[in-house]
Amino acid sequence: MSDDQRFGLSRTVTLPGPLRLDGGALLSPVDIAYETYGTLNADASNAILVCHALTGDQHVASEHPVTKKPGWWTKLIGPGKPIDPARHFVVCANVLGSCMGSSGPATINPATGQPWGMSFPVITIRDMVGAQALLLTHLGVERLQAVVGGSMGGMQALSWAATFPERVASAVVIASTARHSAQNIAFHEVGRQAIMADPNWRDGDYYASGEPPTAGLAVARMAAHITYLSEAGLTAKFGRKLQARESKTFGFDADFQVESYLRHQGLSFTDRFDANSYLYITRALDYFDLAEEHGGVLANAFKGAATRFCLVSFDTDWLYPTSESRAIVHALNAAGAPASFVELKSPFGHDAFLLDAPEMNRVIDGFLRAGEKK
Known part of the structure; x- marks a missing residue:
């Protein structure tokens, strides 16, 4: 395995689409910037999709090209860590609407030859997931070993399990919520x-x-x-x-x-x-309401799903407090979906999932390894 395969390879792909968006527009083509770490195994069963938060990007475990800082989740991803390129094929894509290479307001509208600006269609979390699904199909990944994300990344993980349940074996949802509150x-x-x-x-x-x-x-x-x-x-x-x-x-x-x-x-x-x-x-975050997408009942989003869930919250997170994670767990229980949940102590508030959190790492490592044994 070469160093670039194991520790990070950056690419941008233009997929023909069209991608039908929740707002009714058809987006075509679809540009997706992404990074991969590790190698996809022979039966394509070791892929883990890592979803980033609002201001994150695809540079999850490699140096950021602008800031020159290390990747934003190197505490979780790397050799000997819970998500390990020696065991996993790790994919992290810049979300639709963002500005690190994926289609968004700063990219060129092929119809005009100019940046989209505010003519870019308004998007949702589910649209971001739809674009990621196109990418994974392009990469030869039909089923994920796991989808993992914190904050907005956790919303994407939930949306993956609700939208493409047959493609997700496990979902790790950290410091997140099933809907954006008025606050x-x-x-x-x-x-x-x-x-x-x-x-x-x-x-x-x-x-x-x-x-x-x-x-x-x-x-x-x-x-x-x-x-x-x-x-x-x-x-x-x-x-x-x-x-x-x-x-x-x-x-x-x-x-x-x-x-x-x-x-x-x-x-x-x-x-x-x-x-x-x-x-x-x-705006995509504000529109996120998984229950609303499924008849007003959150449990409906997970009915019949075989996906395993792991939820983690932090006691000082007031942006997405533990009560939000518990509401998801209750819905998962009502749907009969296998779920584990833990609230961890941290003085760092919502940002705790990005900082040194050895307990979180132990929880995620144990959860992923349990799934690999099956």
Whole structure:
């Protein structure tokens, strides 16, 4: 096995489609940027699809080409880790609507030769899953050993099990939910309005100008980032400590360390993400309601499914609290689907699934290995 096969190979594929979207549009062709790790075995039974969160991408376990930082889930994926390229063929695709090579508002509309901008069709989580299904078929994977994701990635994992149950042996759903709450939608609307209020947004037609709405996107990221943390974590890390000064300035500079931290998070985000993609993906999250897609009853989404489920939540996650995971477990039980669930302790809030979480790794490793024995 060569190093590029084992530790990450980046590709972009253009598939003819058409992909019928939930909003009624037909998307054709469909560009999908993805990375693979490991090798597909002879009977194509060792494939694991890893689904990324809102601002994630396909660079799950390899260096990001823009930031030069390590992959966003190297704590879970790699040699000797629960998802191991020595055992698994790992696929991670940039979601539909995003900005790292998959079809989205920043890509070229073949009908016009110009970026789609806001003429790109509005998408859903189920549309993202449909695009991934096209990719896996292209790669020769008809059935997944597992689909794994946290946050929005967990929503995709749930949607995979509900939409293509015959193609999913196991699903790992971490720090996620089966539907976006009113509070979640409210936070996203603040971010979208910040972007659209930026004069550089120009109704989404800013690509030719070379002046994207970075100020609005930075504010959107700042607001969202607060929801990924816990109050206890913020207090422990920053408290009311001042930023590189002995006293308050009695002005509106970043007097407090937490202010400086959020400003840095916002500005650095604009280097790697597209503002229009942020609008589209947050809207897809807001539209997500798995029960609504199945007659208003969540259990209906999983009836007759042979998929095994593992759900993990964190006690300080207030974005997608443990109660949301329990609601999914109750629906799985009602549908007769095999499910395991654990709430883990962490001071890091929603972001805990991306940080050092040895207990989470042990849970996922045990769950995946149990499935491999069958």
